Amino acid sequence: MENTRQQEFLELINAHRAVIYKVVNLYVDGRDERNDMVQEVLLQAFKGFSRFRGDSKFSTWLYRVALNTIFSFSRKEQNRIIAEKESQTFDDITDFSDEAAELYFHIKNLDDINKMIITLHLEGFSNKEIADITGMTSNNIGVKLFRIRELLSEKMNKTA
Amino acid sequence: MNDLKELWQKSNPPKADPEFALSDLKLLQERSDSPFFRLRRSLIANTIFATFFLGIFLILLFSIPEQWFQTLIFVVCLSYVAGIAYNLYILRKYLHELPRDSSMLSYLQTLSSGMKKAISTVEYSAILIYPFAITAGFLLPFSLEGQPDLVLKNNILMVVLFCTLLILTPLCFWLARVLNKRAFGRYIKEIDVLLNQFNQDC
Incomplete structure (x- = not known):
């Protein structure tokens, strides 16, 4: 019984493992820290899996667990140092040859909550689903998304 | 500017992320390094130590037949029992389980309020224990010498005991606060920053 449940969890988690890696890469810097966080998300997902009833999509549930984890x-000091270095580099860079890389860079530099909202939006989640994950209202998400998109456009036009 | 979603997909090309295996699940540590779980573990350890000391105090209570000492040790035992019961209450009410799959806002609120309440209640409830523990510690050498009454009969020793209480009680409280702040302060601040971001514009 236990093995069946483990097997079911493994199948689901492997089918959606990109979610874990994407979220961890966006929020955690440093190879070792990322590996540790992937393990931690896996642990928390495994512990919480018995409560997953399939009311929402597994990917939505997994996003919630990954982000909550x-x-x-606490952001480690090392993360801060890396982030500071990246910000300094960004100030110096005015010529982005790759628009996609530039977008990723600007999103990574947003504050944590805005980063989460825009990422979920770009991953194809509806405002209602994002509201479900974050705990905010759909209207609030709509307003925030509008402002984040404006901010990103402004930043990207600035460097264009 | 191209469509953001299209650009996002380009910036995040599908990668060959390693699959998880059954052995990964077996290797998973049961212990989480999250500060919430660290606080929980520290409170559990605290409760175990308190139970251990309660046992020692009970042995002292029955092995040293000095009335004053026994009265104080009895009060210390009572406060330890109350402290242990309170720890268990805090563990159950605030640090029992994290709603891993709840919405982020409610998760962060639970995390922040649970930790703040747990830390402050533990700090303040300890104020009741410090004076008794300090007094018992002060009287212990005299009791072992068979002269616990000496403190009560000697005004100078009573003044010394009073001054010790006046100095050590707030000092212990302050020390506990500093240690808790060092251990959890920055983390709680970060959670509050995240909660503020929910209400902020870009």
Whole structure:
């Protein structure tokens, strides 16, 4: 019984493992820290899996667990140093040859909550689903998304 | 500017992320390093130590037949029992389980309020224990010498005991606060920053 449940969890988690890696890469810097966080998300997902009843899509559930796990950890000093270095580099860079890389860079530099909202939006989640994951209202998500998109356009036009 | 979603997909090409295996699940540590779980573990350890000391105090209570000492040790035992019961209450009410799959806002609110309440209640409830523990510690050498009454009969020793209480009680409280702040302060601040971001514009 236990093995069946484990097997079911493994099949689901492997089918959606990109979610874990994407979220962890966006929020955690440093190879070792990322590996640790992937393990932590896996642990929390495994522990919470018995409560997953299939009311929402597994990917929505997994996003919630992954984001909650990441946000329940303190950002290490090292992360800050890396982030500061990246910000300094960004100030110096005015010529982005790759628009996609530039977008990723600007999104990575947003504050944590806005980063989460825009990422979920770009991953194809509806405002209602994002509201379900974050705990905000759909209207609030709509307003925030509008402002984040404006901000990103402004930043990208600036460097164009 | 191209469509953001299209660009996002380009910036995030599908990668060959390694698959998880059954052995990964077996290797998973049961212990989480999250500060929430660290606080939980520290409170559990605290409760175990308190139970251990309660046992020692009970042995002292029955092995040293000095009335004053026994009265104080009895009060200490009572406060330890109350402290242990309170720890268990805090563990159950605030640090029992994290709603891993709830919405982020409610998760962060639970995390922040649970930790703040747990830390402050533990700090303040300890104020009741410090004076008794300090007094018992002060009287212990005299009791072992068979002269616990000496403190009560000697005004100078009573003044010294009073001054010790006046100095050590707030000092212990302050020390506990500093240690808790060092251990969890920055983390709680980060959670509050995240909660503020929910209400902020870009």
